[in-house]
Every structure is written in structure tokens, then in C-alpha cells.
Amino acid sequence: MNTHRMLCFGRTDASGNAAIVVEDFALTESERLEFARRQDAPATVFLATDAAGDIVLDYYYPHTRSPLCLHATLAASAVLFERNPDSARIQFVTSMHRQVLEVERTDDNILIGLKPQRCPELNIDLAETAQLLRAKPIELMGMPRLASVGSAKLLVEVANQSALQALRPDLAAIAAWSRAHGVSGIYAYCRLADDTYAGRNFNHLEPHLEDAATGVAAGALAASLTRSITLLQGDALGQPCTLAARYLDEAVQVGGRATSSAV
Numbered sequence: 001m002n003t004h005r006m007l008c009f010g011r012t013d014a015s016g017n018a019a020i021v022v023e024d025f026a027l028t029e030s031e032r033l034e035f036a037r038r039q040d041a042p043a044t045v046f047l048a049t050d051a052a053g054d055i056v057l058d059y060y061y062p063h064t065r066s067p068l069c070l071h072a073t074l075a076a077s078a079v080l081f082e083r084n085p086d087s088a089r090i091q092f093v094t095s096m097h098r099q100v101l102e103v104e105r106t107d108d109n110i111l112i113g114l115k116p117q118r119c120p121e122l123n124i125d126l127a128e129t130a131q132l133l134r135a136k137p138i139e140l141m142g143m144p145r146l147a148s149v150g151s152a153k154l155l156v157e158v159a160n161q162s163a164l165q166a167l168r169p170d171l172a173a174i175a176a177w178s179r180a181h182g183v184s185g186i187y188a189y190c191r192l193a194d195d196t197y198a199g200r201n202f203n204h205l206e207p208h209l210e211d212a213a214t215g216v217a218a219g220a221l222a223a224s225l226t227r228s229i230t231l232l233q234g235d236a237l238g239q240p241c242t243l244a245a246r247y248l249d250e251a252v253q254v255g256g257r258a259t260s261s262a263v
Contacts (some may be wrong), residue, residue: 001025005041006075009213009233009241009256016241017213017234018261019075020044029065036060042209045072047079050093055080058095063175063205066184067096068150070112070215070254077103077110078258099150109244111255112215114149116223120182122146129156132177132186133169133202144186149219149252151184153201157191161198164190165236169202178203187217189231197221198232212239219254222247 002023010016018041025046027035036044039062046058057076059069073092080090092101102113129144130137133156141157158164167188178185185203192198199221201214212234222229222245234241246253 001027004075004079005261006078006258007239007261008071008074008078008258009215009243010259011240011242013259015212015234015239016257016259016261017042017071017211017239019069019072021072021075021079022046023048023079032058033060033065037062042204042211043069043072045069045076046095047076054093055090056095057092057101061204062209065096066151068094068099068216070219071211071213073101073103073112074110074215074256074258077105077112078260081105081110082260094150097150106255108257109255110258111246111253114219114252114254115250116252117148117150117152119146119148119152122181122183124154128177129154129186131170132174133167133188135167139163141190145224146183147220147224149216149223149254151216152182153185153187153214153217153220154183155217155221155224156186156188158188160190161192164188164198164200167200167202171202171205171207174202175205184216187214187221189217189221192232195227196230196232198235200233210237212237213241213243213256215243215254215256218243218245219252221245222252222254 007016059066189199201211
């Protein structure tokens with residue numbers, strides 16, 4: 001088994017959201033989840049080539065398998081681009097839903113192409129959402145809404161960065177609500193200036209595993225707002241990250257940096 005630890009979407013070479021990329025493995029699905037549980041990283045991705053020649057990505061958080069994780073996709077892309085320096089494009093297929101991901105490399109970033117996906121049919125309750133976030137309904141801006149580029153997020157706007165950082169949500173309740181409704185957690189965000197936003201992702205059971213960067217949320221937010229955005233995340237965690245999400249009418253590109261990490 002060959003493993004790589006990567007830092008993704010980091011604003012510097014020393015910051016980013018950690019992901020483990022695993023190659024040359026012979027593990028069952030339950031063994032993959034157990035492996036992911038033992039890692040000090042929010043996500044692990046298993047990379048393999050199937051009989052049809054497709055490069056398949058299978059994503060795991062420490063507590064569950066996931067249909068899509070963009071920072072783990074960024075990590076896998078960086079590993080393959082490093083191995084093939086003349087290559088500028090890669091195509092992946094996700095294991096759970098067979099979603100095709102078109103990835104390209106520019107001078108500074110790796111860009112992952114996505115299309116908006118159908119979300120579960122839900123009646124979103126403002127009071128229930130506030131309860132999950134341990135906030136007052138009046139502290140939320142407008143109605144929460146669902147959006148997806150492959151992993152549905154409940155997007156919740158708050159007034160400002162102070163309110164965002166003050167959130168101490170009920171993580172166990174969010175996980176249970178997400179399982180019941182086929183949603184991949186809550187993404188809380190606020191507008192900073194122009195098309196720049198800050199956000200926090202609540203999709204793990206342990207506070208220390210909070211994402212420093214959440215690519216699927218960046219893509220979902222850009223699709224929901226129907227414009228290109230810059231998303232800042234992870235500053236309060238000591239892992240400052242910047243995610244670029246380009247809105248391209250019927251598609252979105254989510255991009256950022258990825259560097260290897262020995263830690």
C-alpha cells in the first residue's frame with residue numbers, strides 16, 4: 001500500500017486541509033473506512049484503475065464513506081500530476097455515483113470541473129437549522145438552501161465573520177440529520193466583500209476534524225449564487241485556505257493549490 005499526505009487549498013505551502021491518498025491497496029470497503037478512521041486527516045481517498053481503464057476515486061471521512069470530496073480529489077490530482085509532469089489534464093470517475101470529474105492544471109492551481117447536481121426534496125425548517133447550529137433563528141440570514149455539485153450541502157448564511165466563528169453546532173445532531181435526509185452536512189458562510197466569502201463546514205463528529213477547506217461547498221455556493229467567488233476558510237484553525245470557484249453558466253470549476261506534507 002502506497003500513501004501520500006497532502007495539504008489542499010492552502011494559502012501557503014505549510015497550510016491547507018489534509019488528505020491521505022492511497023494507492024496499491026487490497027482493502028474491502030469496511031477496511032477502507034477503518035483505515036480512514038485511524039488517520040489524522042479529515043479525508044482519505046483510495047485511487048485505483050478499474051477494468052475499463054477509468055481512474056476511480058473512493059472517498060472516506062473518519063466516520064463515513066462519501067460520494068465526493070474535492071480537497072481529496074485535489075490531493076489525488078496533485079499526486080498524479082507530479083508523477084506525469086507533461087500532463088495537463090486528468091479525468092476521474094467517483095466510486096459511489098460514477099460522477100465524471102474533469103481536472104486541469106494551470107500555472108498556479110488545479111481546477112476541478114463539476115456540474116450542479118439534483119438535491120434531495122426537502123422542506124428546510126429555519127428553526128430546526130438554527131437548533132442544529134445552536135444559534136437563534138434571527139441570527140441566520142434568509143432561508144437556508146440546498147445546493148450540490150456532487151455532495152449536497154445545506155448552505156446557511158450568517159451576518160458576519162464574528163457570528164460565523166462564534167458557532168458551536170451540535171455535530172452529532174447534524175450528522176444524524178444529514179444521514180436521515182441524504183445531505184452532506186451544513187456549510188455556514190458570510191459575505192466579506194464583493195465576491196469574497198468566508199465559511200465553515202460542519203460534517204464531522206469531532207470538532208478537531210473541522211475542515212480547513214471544503215471544495216464541494218465552494219462549488220455548491222458558487223452554483224447557488226450563480227457567480228464566481230473566492231472562499232476563505234480555515235483561518236481560525238491555523239490552516240488558512242483559499243478556494244476559487246468559477247461559475248460557468250451550466251458548470252463550476254473549483255480550484256486551489258496542493259502540496260505534499262511529511263507530517
